[in-house]
Amino acid sequence: MLSIMLLIPFAAGFACFLADARQARWIALAATLADLALGIMLWAGYDIGGAQWQFTEQADLFAGFSYALGIDGIALMLIMLTVFLMPICILASWQSITRRVGEYMAAFLIMEALMIGVFAAQDLFLFYIFFEAGLIPMYLIIGVWGGADRIYASYKFFLYTLLGSVLMLIAMFWMVAEAGTTDIPTLMQHDFPAGAQSWLWLAFFASFAVKMPMWPVHTWLPDAHVQAPTAGSVILAGVLLKMGGYGFIRFSLPMFPEASAQFAWLIFALSMVAVVYTSLVALVQHDMKKLIAYSSVAHMGIVTVGLFAFNVQGLEGAMVVMLSHGLVSAALFLCVGVIYDRLHTREIDRYGGLSINMPQYALLFMLFTMASVGLPGTSGFVGEFLSLVGAYQVSTLVTLLCATGIILGAAYMLYLYRRVAFGVQKNADAAAMPDLSLREWLMLGPIAAAVLWMGVYPESFMAPMRADIAALDARLARAAPMGDSLLEVGEPRTAAANQLAASHGEGESH
Amino acid sequence: MANFSSFYFTGAEILLSLAGLVLLMLAAWSGDRSARLVTALACAALIGGAIFSYDLLTNPSYELGGDAFGGLYRMDAFGSFAKILVFLASAACLVIAPRYFEERGGYRGEYPVLILFNAVGMSMMVSAVDFITLYIGLEMSSLSSYVLAAFLRSDQKSAEAGLKYFVLGALASGILLYGISLLYGFTGSTTFIGVGAAMAGDLSTGQLFGIVFVLAGLAFKISAAPFHMWTPDVYEGAPTPVTAFFATAPKVAAVALTARVAMEVFGSQSDAWRQIVMTAALLSIVIGALGAIGQENLKRLLAYSSINNVGFILLGLVVANEAGAAAMLVYLFIYVAMSLGSFVGLLMLRDTEGNLYETFADISGLSTTRPLMAWCLLLLMFSLAGIPPLLGFWAKFVVFQATVEAGLVAFGAIAIAASVIGAFYYIKFVKVMFFDEPAGVVTGKGGRGHWAVLAICTLIVSPLGYLLTPALDVLAGKAAAALLIAS
Numbered sequence: 003m004l005s006i007m008l009l010i011p012f013a014a015g016f017a018c019f020l021a022d023a024r025q026a027r028w029i030a031l032a033a034t035l036a037d038l039a040l041g042i043m044l045w046a047g048y049d050i051g052g053a054q055w056q057f058t059e060q061a062d063l064f065a066g067f068s069y070a071l072g073i074d075g076i077a078l079m080l081i082m083l084t085v086f087l088m089p090i091c092i093l094a095s096w097q098s099i100t101r102r103v104g105e106y107m108a109a110f111l112i113m114e115a116l117m118i119g120v121f122a123a124q125d126l127f128l129f130y131i132f133f134e135a136g137l138i139p140m141y142l143i144i145g146v147w148g149g150a151d152r153i154y155a156s157y158k159f160f161l162y163t164l165l166g167s168v169l170m171l172i173a174m175f176w177m178v179a180e181a182g183t184t185d186i187p188t189l190m191q192h193d194f195p196a197g198a199q200s201w202l203w204l205a206f207f208a209s210f211a212v213k214m215p216m217w218p219v220h221t222w223l224p225d226a227h228v229q230a231p232t233a234g235s236v237i238l239a240g241v242l243l244k245m246g247g248y249g250f251i252r253f254s255l256p257m258f259p260e261a262s263a264q265f266a267w268l269i270f271a272l273s274m275v276a277v278v279y280t281s282l283v284a285l286v287q288h289d290m291k292k293l294i295a296y297s298s299v300a301h302m303g304i305v306t307v308g309l310f311a312f313n314v315q316g317l318e319g320a321m322v323v324m325l326s327h328g329l330v331s332a333a334l335f336l337c338v339g340v341i342y343d344r345l346h347t348r349e350i351d352r353y354g355g356l357s358i359n360m361p362q363y364a365l366l367f368m369l370f371t372m373a374s375v376g377l378p379g380t381s382g383f384v385g386e387f388l389s390l391v392g393a394y395q396v397s398t399l400v401t402l403l404c405a406t407g408i409i410l411g412a413a414y415m416l417y418l419y420r421r422v423a424f425g426v427q428k429n430a431d432a433a434a435m436p437d438l439s440l441r442e443w444l445m446l447g448p449i450a451a452a453v454l455w456m457g458v459y460p461e462s463f464m465a466p467m468r469a470d471i472a473a474l475d476a477r478l479a480r481a482a483p484m485g486d487s488l489l490e491v492g493e494p495r496t497a498a499a500n501q502l503a504a505s506h507g508e509g510e511s512h
Numbered sequence: 513m514a515n516f517s518s519f520y521f522t523g524a525e526i527l528l529s530l531a532g533l534v535l536l537m538l539a540a541w542s543g544d545r546s547a548r549l550v551t552a553l554a555c556a557a558l559i560g561g562a563i564f565s566y567d568l569l570t571n572p573s574y575e576l577g578g579d580a581f582g583g584l585y586r587m588d589a590f591g592s593f594a595k596i597l598v599f600l601a602s603a604a605c606l607v608i609a610p611r612y613f614e615e616r617g618g619y620r621g622e623y624p625v626l627i628l629f630n631a632v633g634m635s636m637m638v639s640a641v642d643f644i645t646l647y648i649g650l651e652m653s654s655l656s657s658y659v660l661a662a663f664l665r666s667d668q669k670s671a672e673a674g675l676k677y678f679v680l681g682a683l684a685s686g687i688l689l690y691g692i693s694l695l696y697g698f699t700g701s702t703t704f705i706g707v708g709a710a711m712a713g714d715l716s717t718g719q720l721f722g723i724v725f726v727l728a729g730l731a732f733k734i735s736a737a738p739f740h741m742w743t744p745d746v747y748e749g750a751p752t753p754v755t756a757f758f759a760t761a762p763k764v765a766a767v768a769l770t771a772r773v774a775m776e777v778f779g780s781q782s783d784a785w786r787q788i789v790m791t792a793a794l795l796s797i798v799i800g801a802l803g804a805i806g807q808e809n810l811k812r813l814l815a816y817s818s819i820n821n822v823g824f825i826l827l828g829l830v831v832a833n834e835a836g837a838a839a840m841l842v843y844l845f846i847y848v849a850m851s852l853g854s855f856v857g858l859l860m861l862r863d864t865e866g867n868l869y870e871t872f873a874d875i876s877g878l879s880t881t882r883p884l885m886a887w888c889l890l891l892l893m894f895s896l897a898g899i900p901p902l903l904g905f906w907a908k909f910v911v912f913q914a915t916v917e918a919g920l921v922a923f924g925a926i927a928i929a930a931s932v933i934g935a936f937y938y939i940k941f942v943k944v945m946f947f948d949e950p951a952g953v954v955t956g957k958g959g960r961g962h963w964a965v966l967a968i969c970t971l972i973v974s975p976l977g978y979l980l981t982p983a984l985d986v987l988a989g990k991a992a993a994a995l996l997i998a999s
Contacts, residue, residue: 064978065985066910102880127909131900138894141939145947153947157939164899164935168928171909175916175924 003047003057004071004122007040007085008115015111023103027096030107034088034114041085048078050465054473055187058124067127067184075466076251076321077121080244083328084117086452087240090445091233094336097441098232098343099147106147109139110233117241121248126174126184133245134167140234140242148229155222155229162222166212173205177257190256190477203261206254214246216269216306217276220299227295228348232339235291239298240332247302247324250309251317256477262310263481269310270400276303277407284414290338290348293418294331297374300407301327307404308389312482316392317471318464323385325463326373326456330382333370333449337363340442341422344435350418355427360437364423366446371419373453375412381456396485518580521568521587524561524595525635531557532628539621547621551610554624555603558631562599565592569987577994579641583703586641593841593991594638594768601760601848602631607961608856609753615866616751617666622659627757630656634765641776643692643702646769650688650733653762654681660757661750673749680732680742688729694722695777704776712780723778727788730773733766736826737795740819744803747815752868755811756855759818760848767822767844771829771837775995782832790830790923796823797927801934810858810870813937814851817896820934821847827927828911831918837992839910842984846895846907846973853892853969860885860958860966869953872940877950885958886945888970895973897938898931903977 014033018026048056058072073081091110099106116139119132137160145156178184181192194202212219223243227235255262277300284296301323308320340363341356342348357364373380376387386408394401427433438446456463519526535550535557568574569592577588606624613619629652636649658681662674696702698718699710711719732739747755778785800820807813825847828840861869861878869875879886895904908931915924958966972980 063982065981066913105883131905134899134905135901138899141942142946145943153943156943156947157936160939161932161936165929165932168932169925172912172916172921172925172928175913176921178913179917 003040003044004073004118005059007037007044007081007118008071008122010036010040011088011111011115011118015108015115018104018108018111021104023100026104026107027092030092030111031089033111034085034092037114037118038085038089041082044073045078045082045466048073048075048466050075051469054470055124060124067125069128070124070185071119071122072124072187073122074470075468076248076470078466079321079325079463080121080241080248081118083244083325084114084121084241086448087236087328087332088114090332090336090449091236093441093445094236094339095231095233098339102146106143109143110237113139113143113237117237117245120245124186126178126186126189129186130167130171130174133249134164136242136245137163140238143234143237144226144230147231147234149231150229151225152229155225158222159226162212162219166209166219169205170209173202177202186252190252192257194258196260199258199261200264203254203258203265206249206258207265210246210249210254211272212246213249214243214302214306215299216246216272216302217279217299218272220276220280223299224292224295227298227335228289228291232335232342235295235335235339236332239294239335240328243298243302244324244328247305247309247320250306251320251474255309256474259478259481262478263312263483266310266312266396266483269306270397273303273307274400274403276300277307277404278410281407281410281414285410285417288350290350290418290422291335292348293350293414294334294338297411297414298327298331300411301331301374304386304389304404304407307393307400308385311389311392311396312475312478313392313395314471314475315388315395317474318467319385319388319390319392321385321467321471322381322456322460322463323389326381326385326453329449329453329456330370330373330380333366333446333453334374336442336445336449337367337370340438340446341432341435345432350421352429353422353432354425354429355423355433356435357423358427359433359435362438362443366438366450367423368419369450369453371415373457375415376408379454379457381453381460384457384460396483398486517578518585521578521580522585522639524564524599525632527564528557528561528628528632528635532625532632535621535628536625539625542621544618544620547619547623548610550621551606551624554628555606557628558599558603558606561631561635562596562603565595565599568592569596569990576997583705584642584645585636585639587639588991589987589994590768590772590837590841590991591635591639591994593987594764594844595635597764597845597848598634598638598761599631601764601852602627602634602757604852604965605753605757605761608756608859608965611959611961612751612753612859612866613663616664623663626656626660626663630660630757631761634761637765638768638772640769640772641704643695643704643707646773647685647689647692650766650769651685653765654685654733657681657758657762660754661746663754664751667751669749670751673746676742676749677746684729684732684739686729687725687732691722691725691727691729694718694725698722704773708777708779711778715781715784719781720784723781723785724788726773727770727785727792730766730770731792734763734770734822734825735819736792736822737799737819738792740796740799743819744807744812744815747818748809748811752811752855752859752870755814756852756859759814759851759855763818763822764844764848767825767840771840772995774829775832775837786830786832789826793823793826793830794923794927794930796820796826797930798823798933801930801937804934804937807937808871808873810861810872810875810941813941814854814858817854817934817938818851821851821896823927824908824911824931827915827924830923831914831920833914833918834989834992834996835914835917836911837995838985838988839914841988841991842910843907845984845988846903846977849969849972849977850892850896850904853966853973854889854896856958856962856966856969857885857889857892860956860962861954862956862958863953864956866956872944874951874953875941876944876948877952878945878954880950881952882954885966888966889945890942891970891973893938893941897935899935901975901978903973903975903980906978906981 123129633652664670804816895902
């Protein structure tokens with residue numbers, strides 16, 4: 003099943019090379035929709051509470067590592083995010099890409115296969131291959147179809163991420179030599195010596211921190227986002243950034259619990275800076291895409307705080323923030339793309355009063371703005387709330403500072419919205435823009451529905467991950483740091499916290 | 513019986529020597545008209561030699577190898593593996609040559625003959641277990657290389673390259689010979705076993721000097737830093753098919769020779785030579801990467817890239833165990849495919865008259881005018897940079913895995929971080945081809961032979977190449993084991 007999901011986009015990618023522009027668009031759309039259908043079947047077939055690793059496949063095709071696939075709930079949700087966003091990306095490029103369409107679609111399809119591969123790989127080196135291979139199509143997408151300053155951005159993206167990753171490879175060699183296996187589930191249970199863990203953790207951190215991205219290695223992100231074509235930004239923000247978080251939750255935390263506890267202060271410090279600093283930077287941006295890019299860095303700060311809180315709430319929160327951010331930031335980039343396609347500028351000042359001539363657009367943009375701010379009822383709220391609840395148990399100070407990020411987030415997002423959608427129509431050309439077309443509705447509508455679904459009933463998304471996060475929490479328990487909030491444990495409950503709908507359960511400890 | 517096995521073990525060399533002599537006569541008597549025929553026959557002879565070596569490598573009755581001619585020569589899996597690579601690379605270089613030379617004042621039958629004798633020399637190098645055999649093989653290969661570099665007699669650059677190569681190559685041979693004579697003086701033997709046994713105890717100063725000089729001479733031959741200076745000039749000046757040859761077959765032979773000398777002769781003094789090789793490896797990686805950054809000429813760029821790659825190959829040698837040697841051989845195989853592919857790519861950058869283009873400005877926007885070629889080059893460049901899922905990554909993978917498993921973690925980490933510098937110019941290659949506006953000077957089409965070699969190399973480096981890894985792993989492991997048994 004997973005192999006088919008990998009094979010479809012690969013095969014379609016090669017077909018796109020040979021096809022002309024029109025055919026390539028349809029092939030790409032058909033392939034991504036087929037993958038989406040397979041993804042839904044995957045979710046439907048996933049046995050919640052069943053085996054930890056499902057849909058496993060194994061074949062010894064290569065020397066030194068094996069072709070092993072399999073997913074747990076965490077991977078399932080991230081694969082769903084990927085296959086959900088891909089058809090939308092293809093639609094977003096339907097008209098805006100006119101040059102070398104076949105190659106463009108091929109790059110996206112291969113990218114999709116590689117991203118699914120990252121989340122499904124059960125072999126350490128297979129993971130690395132998928133993880134790194136994504137550089138090639140992304141480099142081309144930014145470089146060939148990007149904006150004016152695309153070459154600088156593509157170099158920066160490529161070299162930053164490559165440098166981050168090679169050290170991780172060295173660490174992987176050491177781990178495989180020590181543990182004698184390349185199987186990720188086995189490695190997750192292997193206890194590495196505490197002294198070595200620090201080094202291994204730092205090597206993995208170098209890679210994931212760049213991918214995440216964490217302050218101060220986030221600077222490739224605004225450049226890459228701004229220069230990439232709209233669909234490229236969507237993939238970057240929606241899925242590629244999640245690889246960093248996935249890396250932490252799949253490798254750093256379970257494989258090196260002691261080192262994770264030891265370096266939690268580092269993560270917290272960098273996250274606090276990221277949340278406050280990048281939010282402030284976002285406030286003063288003139289370029290819409292740059293603003294959203296900086297807001298991504300701030301949101302990722304909340305993810306890392308949640309991940310390193312060493313408790314169920316934090317981990318679940320981090321996962322939900324990742325999923326929610328994948329949807330919301332993707333949608334925001336699409337919103338920018340919609341008006342960029344009409345006016346070919348991302349300058350905030352060139353717009354204004356769009357709610358008058360584009361009411362439907364303004365409505366959807368408002369929804370996504372609110373989701374980004376974290377308004378209750380949208381997906382943003384659930385994740386951020388859980389993350390901060392988790393973090394509160396460890397450090398009140400960190401939580402305090404990160405919570406200001408939510409206020410600042412409201413400030414810059416609402417400020418952006420006001421300048422774009424409200425006020426007078428100061429530019430005649432912006433005032434003459436037509437409202438959303440059917441194609442744009444097809445792109446934004448499903449995301450809006452998903453955002454609301456995740457906001458109102460997050461249980462659907464958290465249920466598959468629950469057992470895996472509980473297992474991770476149990477694995478981390480021995481290293482969990484002592485918190486400073488010293489929560490009084492209340493009356494014992496009849497069920498464990500993570501068996502209830504988490505957002506209810508956590509109200510008590512707050 | 514001993515005589516028969518001596519001849520049987522050297523079958524590939526004998527076949528190639530005879531072929532070389534016969535073809536020499538043929539070329540001399542029938543003139544340039546038969547040049548194509550001579551090339552085809554030479555190619556067949558090389559492939560025959562490769563098949564013969566493959567048979568020796570996989571035949572279970574020769575599992576342990578054997579000595580020939582009273583211990584001057586050894587047939588073993590290591591030598592056979594290297595020979596297969598050398599012969600196949602030489603054959604590929606023959607396939608791509610005729611068209612190039614025909615467009616520049618005639619193709620002559622000497623070219624395939626020189627390649628054949630070169631191949632004989634190279635196969636002697638990889639099988640030598642005596643310093644005299646080693647030197648004869650090395651000189652045989654080097655002398656034909658000097659002539660090949662100057663093959664375009666009327667072209668000044670080619671002549672300059674030939675002269676430069678000759679003068680510096682002779683100097684290196686002198687250094688090597690001086691080292692050999694020191695070793696002989698201080699150990700009383702020229703055989704690898706004899707010298708190795710005599711060095712087993714404490715290392716005398718004279719012996720140490722011998723090691724240093726021998727390794728310096730060999731470092732020149734494999735163009736490892738700090739003895740790499742000739743490489744960019746010679747690679748740039750020599751005719752492109754010859755450059756493709758220099759970058760592949762002789763390099764394989766010289767690396768294999770270095771490995772055998774280091775492991776078999778100096779095996780007991782590994783602390784002494786490993787420092788030298790380690791320094792050379794790191795320097796090659798860094799200099800190869802930094803030197804390439806400012807280059808405008810693609811041949812010079814690939815020259816630096818080959819210096820860079822030699823650094824990674826030497827990493828496998830530094831490890832000095834079976835895994836390291838096997839990794840080195842796997843790297844060599846993949847390196848040959850990548851280098852051949854990229855040089856053939858350069859050969860195909862031509863206009864309709866056959867003039868070659870070899871600077872960055874010329875390939876700008878190649879992906880719109882020659883998409884298939886641009887995509888092949890893209891794969892080759894990302895492969896050289898070591899980006900998965902291309903096979904170039906696998907080469908670096910095995911080498912670094914061997915390094916880390918041997919406990920040289922810090923060394924490996926520095927080397928791999930330096931490899932990122934190299935990635936910069938490989939992706940610049942891609943950037944120029946894909947992101948820039950088309951220059952439109954590349955108008956000619958490649959020949960069928962060019963396309964065939966390019967397609968095979970691209971297929972090998974493409975992700976499909978990973979299906980080769982199990983077989984490669986077994987063969988390289990066998991070869992490395994043979995090297996270790998002997999030491």
